[in-house]
Amino acid sequence: MKTITVQDFYNDTAKATQENVDSLLPPGIQKEIGHFNVFSLVDLVAKYKKDPGNMLYSQREFYKISLIRGKSIAEYADKVIEIEKYALLFATPKIPYHWIPQDLDQKGYFCIFTSDFLLPSKSGAVLDDLPIFRPGGCPVFEISEAQADEMVLIYKKMQEEMSSTYLYKYDLIRNFLMELIHYGQKLEPLTTYNYIHNASARISSLFIELLERQFPIASPEQKVTLRTAKDYADRLSVHSNHLNKVLKKNTGKTTTEHISNRLVQEAKILLKQTDWNISEIAYSLGFEQLSHFSHFFKKQTNLSPIEIRTGADGM
Template identity: 60%
Template sequence: MITNTSLNDFYKRNAAPLPGGIAKEIGHFNVFEAEKLFDKKTGTRIMPYSRREYYKISWIRGKSKAEYADKVIDISENALLFATPKIPYNWVPADSDQTGMFCIFTADFLTPHKAGVSLDDLPIFQPGQVPVFQLDAEESKEIEYIFRKMQRELGADYKFKYDLLRNLVLELIHYGQKLQPMQAISTAQNASERISSLFIELLERQFPLESMNQRLNLRTAKDYADRLAVHVNHLNKVLKEVTGHTTTQIISNRVIQEAKILLKQTNWNIAEISYTLGFDDLSHFSNFFKKQTSFTPATFRA
């Protein structure tokens, strides 16, 4: 079982300091050894980051599976896996003997090197791709060397270490983009449950809205289908079978839930709430809210 925890809670729990100099940096970066995050007493793995915020590159040793909405990839030994906060997946270790390393970083961390190019424009982070790559023994050694170098540099006093770490992250990205993606196996078994589960995870990643600088970007059934790399009709069929509700109904219910929270628990004006929830027009939000609740936003707030 994998349990989530925040980065700050992880550092406190493991008596580990935040990486030196990170407060002066844009974005966040860190590197971890996978086996050190497994609690043998409870049989749980700690996920020391929020999937909503961080990109992740993993060097995996040992048998496991990577499950996407319509794809399952069997990992037999050594592999390199790339994850973006915009595309949900499940990583399922076959046993407790998984080893390897992974790094996490925000999009802002690579800003100085991207020259205006979004990480999500890179082929390796595109929806519908299979961002898992089998490594032979020699390739695995090369990837391990990069991760070990990250680990050493993170603990060093070198003034420009984060510039070096950015280059190492980019080296991993380009290394992966040159490899041949692994083939997905049959997706029929448990596909509906997996698609439904990953849809709900992707939906919940959009919340809570804690700042007026945040904005709900995924608003329609097609938005979610595109991220999950499935046809919108298939997504709707699966959700109807599993939950009894259409994709649009589930999205609308969650948006209304968040709208009620923001109306009751913040001092944001209704136009600001409308904007953060993804509505470009205040009247559209008001009509949507009234249709779902029989109240106008102003009446509900009062």
């Protein structure tokens, strides 16, 4: 499964709402560092032709802050959070989740943005260091009607600035965005989780999704970033031992076995179907040293990368 980019988001939204992609893009955003946009759920939900249960937003390349005013569900790897009336939901690309409205009576807002929009002079890692976006938490906050009304004012200010001609409007929007983030960090997270019987199946499914999301490798510059069981457990906000136990029970393979098998599968494809040198392939698969890659590959297949490339495996 490929990473969902900002462009994928607009393509999917345009298809669902039967609108032109260009009409959804903010004017002049391509000239700005990073990307930002803000939407009203009232406008979007009214235009969706599908059942609300199919309106799934999965975080991928971008961040998202949602003001939810309506009955819905936030589904994570090992828990389901029921939202009865009002909530703030903060989403990061590193933690997969589904937001599922339970009816069409949704009256909130959401904004999407990339890390380089909010912090154009810093790395994305700084944004992930903010408490609200750290793995391991559950950034869904139940709020009152009065608090929701306060948040509406911030989103409306964002919308107004998006259509304004003010030269420094994106600087002002960044301030509004940070106001949302700080507001959320002062709140207590919604901790009444609904753990359900199929949590282990969902963890397994999301693990496979995260694993497949790193492939295929399209260029020598692309690099696998999740290499260890702990990497995946952190993204799913579960303990690495629990993840391993769940995968072993549901699939018969450990976390490390899944990762190793997928790396070998991709390595064989790259060795046979590209002209990249083996050092480039090793680097793209997360091996800093060619010798480490060769040792790993030999241990998994009983063949060297050279033998696979020259067809010694008989394929």
